[in-house]
Amino acid sequence: MDYFNYKNNQLFCEEVALSDLAEKYGTPAYVYSKKTLVRHLSAYSNSFEKLNNMICFSVKSLGNIAILNLLNSQGAGFDIVSGGELFRALKAGADPKKIIFSGVGKSSVEVAAGIKAGILSFNIESISEYERIKKIANEMQVSAPISIRFNPDIHAGGHDYISTGRKEDKFGIDSEEQVLELAQKINEDEYLIFKGLACHIGSQILSLDGFEKAAIKTLKLCDNLNNNGINVTLVDLGGGLGVPYKEEEPPSPKELIQTIEKVFIGRNEQIILEPGRSISANSGVLVTKIEYLKNKFIIADAAMNDLLRPALYQAHHSVMPVIKNKEASDMEYDLVGPICETGDYLAKNIKINAEEGDLLAVKTAGAYGFVMSSNYNARPRAPEILVDGSNHYLIRRRETLEDLIDLEEIPIA
Numbered sequence: 001m002d003y004f005n006y007k008n009n010q011l012f013c014e015e016v017a018l019s020d021l022a023e024k025y026g027t028p029a030y031v032y033s034k035k036t037l038v039r040h041l042s043a044y045s046n047s048f049e050k051l052n053n054m055i056c057f058s059v060k061s062l063g064n065i066a067i068l069n070l071l072n073s074q075g076a077g078f079d080i081v082s083g084g085e086l087f088r089a090l091k092a093g094a095d096p097k098k099i100i101f102s103g104v105g106k107s108s109v110e111v112a113a114g115i116k117a118g119i120l121s122f123n124i125e126s127i128s129e130y131e132r133i134k135k136i137a138n139e140m141q142v143s144a145p146i147s148i149r150f151n152p153d154i155h156a157g158g159h160d161y162i163s164t165g166r167k168e169d170k171f172g173i174d175s176e177e178q179v180l181e182l183a184q185k186i187n188e189d190e191y192l193i194f195k196g197l198a199c200h201i202g203s204q205i206l207s208l209d210g211f212e213k214a215a216i217k218t219l220k221l222c223d224n225l226n227n228n229g230i231n232v233t234l235v236d237l238g239g240g241l242g243v244p245y246k247e248e249e250p251p252s253p254k255e256l257i258q259t260i261e262k263v264f265i266g267r268n269e270q271i272i273l274e275p276g277r278s279i280s281a282n283s284g285v286l287v288t289k290i291e292y293l294k295n296k297f298i299i300a301d302a303a304m305n306d307l308l309r310p311a312l313y314q315a316h317h318s319v320m321p322v323i324k325n326k327e328a329s330d331m332e333y334d335l336v337g338p339i340c341e342t343g344d345y346l347a348k349n350i351k352i353n354a355e356e357g358d359l360l361a362v363k364t365a366g367a368y369g370f371v372m373s374s375n376y377n378a379r380p381r382a383p384e385i386l387v388d389g390s391n392h393y394l395i396r397r398r399e400t401l402e403d404l405i406d407l408e409e410i411p412i413a
């Protein structure tokens with residue numbers, strides 16, 4: 001469900017015509033709907049009936065501080081994976097006690113920043129990481145809260161690159177004995193506080209099966225820890241719920257939460273979820289202009305540097321004309337960008353009646369869209385605009401050519 005709809009053949013985001021935004025800010029441009037973001041967050045937060053819970057929005061999916069500030073105002077906590085995301089969340093006004101720090105490779109600087117900020121928990125993924133946090137917490141003489149991310153060996157998720165819960169993936173600790181041993185060590189340390197368990201099995205997951213299995217395995221592990229005198233207060237079941245890019249029919253947040261509640265019924269652990277895509281994907285579109293038509297190619301002004309997903313993992317995005325004044329064409333086009341790579345495309349085999357100068361909206365681009373953008377081919381990044389009813393706000397301006405070289409220096413010989 002989103003708030004991008006046609007009115008008199010013009011595509012609107014809420015009450016604002018995308019063509020008006022394109023005229024004002026140029027293209028390519030990311031446009032987000034506030035109503036969609038708020039609705040999707042509340043689909044999670046209103047669905048828990050029985051369990052103590054917290055929804056930590058996954059910053060990696062959409063990290064603009066205006067968006068984080070909005071979600072923070074609606075009660076969200078945050079799942080972060082870097083010092084940069086910690087900085088963003090704090091700048092957006094997040095309560096550190098609602099921040100979970102995930103990720104396999106936290107640097108010493110990032111660990112120290114997390115401890116200093118007073119975050120809710122580090123989700124650690126290796127013995128080495130435990131040793132690093134222990135050392136830093138001891139040096140700082142400040143307590144560090146820790147949960148252990150375990151690898152449940154569950155196959156779920158869309159593309160191979162976004163499956164994270166299989167034994168062969170780099171994520172989590174896959175031996176139950178090791179988890180137990182590590183939890184004991186954390187529990188006994190003067191400056192470490194054992195919080196609980198974390199488990200994230202992948203992204204763009206379209207069935208409840210994997211989630212249910214992961215919840216059952218986590219519960220078993222909780223019991224094992226409790227039986228060994230280790231108190232589990234927090235259970236983080238990650239994110240991963242899929243969205244309809246094409247005609248997929250993913251379960252709703254409510255169905256996911258009902259599944260989890262069934263498994264954890266009667267328990268006291270705080271359940272944390274870390275949804276990203278299912279909150280942000282449908283909240284955003286990438287608006288682009290057709291520069292040229294050439295054979296089967298629509299060459300647009302947006303490219304893989306703006307939206308990497310198709311080039312990175314053959315992801316599908318639907319494309320809609322911003323002004324629908326013609327019948328759909330029988331001709332099939334590939335929507336490509338100006339970048340010098342054959343893999344630079346945004347959509348393939350789309351049937352659309354296209355003319356040079358027309359505007360197109362690449363849909364479901366809110367998650368893993370702008371955050372993955374780059375300056376490849378020395379292309380300034382697109383602006384981001386947040387629509388709220390009939391108002392809109394420029395929440396990140398378009399980069400300038402000067403921005404491209406701002407950090408560079410020519411050495412003086």
Ligand SMILES: Cc1ncc(COP(=O)(O)O)c(C=O)c1O
Binds near residue numbers: 200274275
């Ligand atoms: C640890 C963790 N939590 C949450 C997420 C968010 O996943 P999604 O955007 O699929 O909800 C990810 C994404 O890969 C992740 O690695």
